[in-house]
Amino acid sequence: MTVQTVIESGAVIEVPLNKLKKSPKNARKTPHGEAAIAALAASIAAKGMLQAPVVEPEVGEDGAPTGFWLVTIGEGRRLAMLLRLKRKEVRKSEPVRCVVDTTNDAHEISLDENVTRTEMHPADQFEAFRRLAAERGLGAEDIGARFGVSAQVVRQRLRLGAVSPKLMAIYREGGLALDQLMAFAVSEDHGRQEQVYDQLTFNRSPGVIRRAMTEAKVPASDRRAIFVGAEAYGEAGGTILRDLFTEDGGGWFEDVPLLDRLVTEKLDAIASEVQAQEGWKWAAASLDYPHGHGMRRVYPHPVERSEPDKAQIDALSEEYDALVSQWDAVEELPPEVEARFKEIDAALDAFGDGPAYDPDEVARGGVFVILGHDGQARIERGLIRPEDELPVAEAEAEDNAQGETEPDGDSDGTAPKEAEPEEDAGAPLSERLLLDLTAYRTVGLRDAVATDPTLALTALVHALALKAFYPPCEQASCVEVKLVSAYLGGHAPGVSDSPAGRRIAERHEAWAARLPREPSKAWDAVSGFGAGELMDLLAHCVSLGISAVRNPLDRKPAAWDHVERLARAAGLDMTTTWAPTAERYLGRVTKARILEAVAEARGAEVAERISDQKKTEMVETAEVLLSGTGWLPPLLRTTKAETPEAPVDSPAMAAE
Numbered sequence: 134m135t136v137q138t139v140i141e142s143g144a145v146i147e148v149p150l151n152k153l154k155k156s157p158k159n160a161r162k163t164p165h166g167e168a169a170i171a172a173l174a175a176s177i178a179a180k181g182m183l184q185a186p187v188v189e190p191e192v193g194e195d196g197a198p199t200g201f202w203l204v205t206i207g208e209g210r211r212l213a214m215l216l217r218l219k220r221k222e223v224r225k226s227e228p229v230r231c232v233v234d235t236t237n238d239a240h241e242i243s244l245d246e247n248v249t250r251t252e253m254h255p256a257d258q259f260e261a262f263r264r265l266a267a268e269r270g271l272g273a274e275d276i277g278a279r280f281g282v283s284a285q286v287v288r289q290r291l292r293l294g295a296v297s298p299k300l301m302a303i304y305r306e307g308g309l310a311l312d313q314l315m316a317f318a319v320s321e322d323h324g325r326q327e328q329v330y331d332q333l334t335f336n337r338s339p340g341v342i343r344r345a346m347t348e349a350k351v352p353a354s355d356r357r358a359i360f361v362g363a364e365a366y367g368e369a370g371g372t373i374l375r376d377l378f379t380e381d382g383g384g385w386f387e388d389v390p391l392l393d394r395l396v397t398e399k400l401d402a403i404a405s406e407v408q409a410q411e412g413w414k415w416a417a418a419s420l421d422y423p424h425g426h427g428m429r430r431v432y433p434h435p436v437e438r439s440e441p442d443k444a445q446i447d448a449l450s451e452e453y454d455a456l457v458s459q460w461d462a463v464e465e466l467p468p469e470v471e472a473r474f475k476e477i478d479a480a481l482d483a484f485g486d487g488p489a490y491d492p493d494e495v496a497r498g499g500v501f502v503i504l505g506h507d508g509q510a511r512i513e514r515g516l517i518r519p520e521d522e523l524p525v526a527e528a529e530a531e532d533n534a535q536g537e538t539e540p541d542g543d544s545d546g547t548a549p550k551e552a553e554p555e556e557d558a559g560a561p562l563s564e565r566l567l568l569d570l571t572a573y574r575t576v577g578l579r580d581a582v583a584t585d586p587t588l589a590l591t592a593l594v595h596a597l598a599l600k601a602f603y604p605p606c607e608q609a610s611c612v613e614v615k616l617v618s619a620y621l622g623g624h625a626p627g628v629s630d631s632p633a634g635r636r637i638a639e640r641h642e643a644w645a646a647r648l649p650r651e652p653s654k655a656w657d658a659v660s661g662f663g664a665g666e667l668m669d670l671l672a673h674c675v676s677l678g679i680s681a682v683r684n685p686l687d688r689k690p691a692a693w694d695h696v697e698r699l700a701r702a703a704g705l706d707m708t709t710t711w712a713p714t715a716e717r718y719l720g721r722v723t724k725a726r727i728l729e730a731v732a733e734a735r736g737a738e739v740a741e742r743i744s745d746q747k748k749t750e751m752v753e754t755a756e757v758l759l760s761g762t763g764w765l766p767p768l769l770r771t772t773k774a775e776t777p778e779a780p781v782d783s784p785a786m787a788a789e
Contacts, residue, residue, distance in 0.1 A: 184207070329345045728751075
């Protein structure tokens with residue numbers, strides 16, 4: 134309709150968008166947020182202007198109308214229309230339906246509009262979004278577009294709208310907070326939601342609720358989930374539960390039997406492939422390394438090549454180097470030269486590179502394919518089962534000294550009355566005599582070795598090497614030294630995959646490659662090492678017997694004290710192999726200890742800022758705050774040795 138100079142209050146008119154202005158009498162002084170204006174613009178675009186703005190005519194200093202209209206109620210709608218104009222969805226003169234109010238005080242009705250109204254309860258909002266999806270078939274993107282919110286926000290509201298009616302009713306009554314309701318909504322299983330609610334009578338913090346809701350599922354960070362992968366698991370029909378309200382690290386794999394089956398099948402496939410390619414007698418897959426398997430382990434050794442093979446390798450290598458020198462400046466090689474490079478590479482690859490397992494050991498041995506704690510398959514080669522060991526040759530008969538006998542005669546030296554039967558010259562020594570003689574040899578050997586420190590060191594290293602590298606043959610030394618290497622994985626899963634654990638494994642494999650395959654030849658190898666090599670091998674073997682584990686059922690205070698002394702002597706720095714993560718420490722201690730750690734590493738003020746957080750949130754925040762700080766719990770710290778003060782009457786003081 135045409136705008137008149139005088140319009141009655143209450144009239145509905147259409148005003149061009151470019152003729153609307155913000156009223157200076159509007160009670161809302163804090164500007165609207167961009168997100169709110171965007172949401173309102175989307176709503177208007179989808180459904181039109183559901184509520185007409187209230188306006189009054191603008192008048193000039195002379196009291197005459199200026200032709201503009203001041204928006205008393207509905208400034209947000211005006212801004213939303215301007216946003217649509219900016220997006221070129223409407224034109225400048227787009228008519229806007231308005232209600233004229235010249236009767237009431239403009240400031241008062243603006244205040245009334247913002248004060249005398251009740252916000253919609255969130256539960257009603259959640260269920261209303263759910264109804265839109267269920268009854269009208271609208272997806273999250275469609276609903277989001279109609280209300281100006283992201284699809285993720287819509288999915289969250291839809292998930293909340295699917296919470297058990299029992300819990301929703303408790304939420305309406307104030308018995309549950311929104312963050313608790315979101316924790317229950319991690320799963321849409323109403324029965325499980327109600328079961329967890331009934332079970333958690335004392336502690337219903339969001340973190341506890343979320344853990345209880347997902348305790349029967351496998352987190353995506355689990356090594357099994359990493360190994361199989363979300364894509365393969367989904368293709369097999371598995372479903373992944375996602376937490377729409379927190380960072381869930383990829384969610385939870387719901388079908389645990391399916392996941393375990395896929396893990397087993399993939400490990401079995403890798404085991405079969407390794408066995409087929411490398412020729413092992415057997416290959417077995419296992420989730421964890423089967424400690425206590427009772428098998429002997431062999432290691433690869435440098436390949437001993439025949440003279441013809443060496444000559445051929447040298448010739449191929451020289452030809453390869455010559456071709457490289459000849460064609461180094463050419464960007465594109467001639468086809469025949471490129472083909473020759475490939476032929477030489479293939480020929481050299483056929484000879485192999487580096488240490489290799491003995492073909493006989495491969496024919497009798499096997500491999501374990503296990504799942505590492507990083508979610509990667511790990512292949513442990515060279516295991517010989519007892520039934521696959523070569524038969525041991527019969528030991529040669531011991532050389533026994535023949536005892537001399539004197540005939541029994543009378544005191545007068547006459548011949549015996551009765552001749553004794555002739556003795557067997559090859560009869561073994563009696564057990565009593567054998568012990569007697571070898572005891573004397575032992576004391577003689579002890580005395581001799583005690584005067585030769587280098588020989589004593591060699592004998593010690595040899596004995597320790599037998600125990601470390603040839604467990605079934607560890608008695609092949611006369612030096613009785615006990616070396617027990619405790620299995621640590623039972624106390625700390627994944628410790629073998631830590632930086633220190635991997636360094637130990639690599640060091641062990643390197644020494645195994647240098648030692649002979651047969652334990653009977655170990656003495657010749659060890660006695661041939663130089664002093665530096667002996668000390669290095671001794672250090673490795675001794676290190677395998679160290680145990681700093683504090684088992685409450687096996688208290689050893691003197692040994693624990695020695696751990697501290699040994700750590701100081703070694704200059705142990707645990708920051709190179711351990712960090713305070715949620716899994717290793719923060720999620721397993723009290724909030725007080727978490728705050729203590731943050732205060733020590735980042736200061737008391739930083740700790741105070743997170744002191745009001747819930748346990749789950751505090752763990753996540755603290756992990757970020759402690760990252761890279763080098764903080765360690767007291768049990769892992771290496772204390773500095775105290776330097777004793779010189780006494781007053783010491784020579785140093787007397788010299789002064």
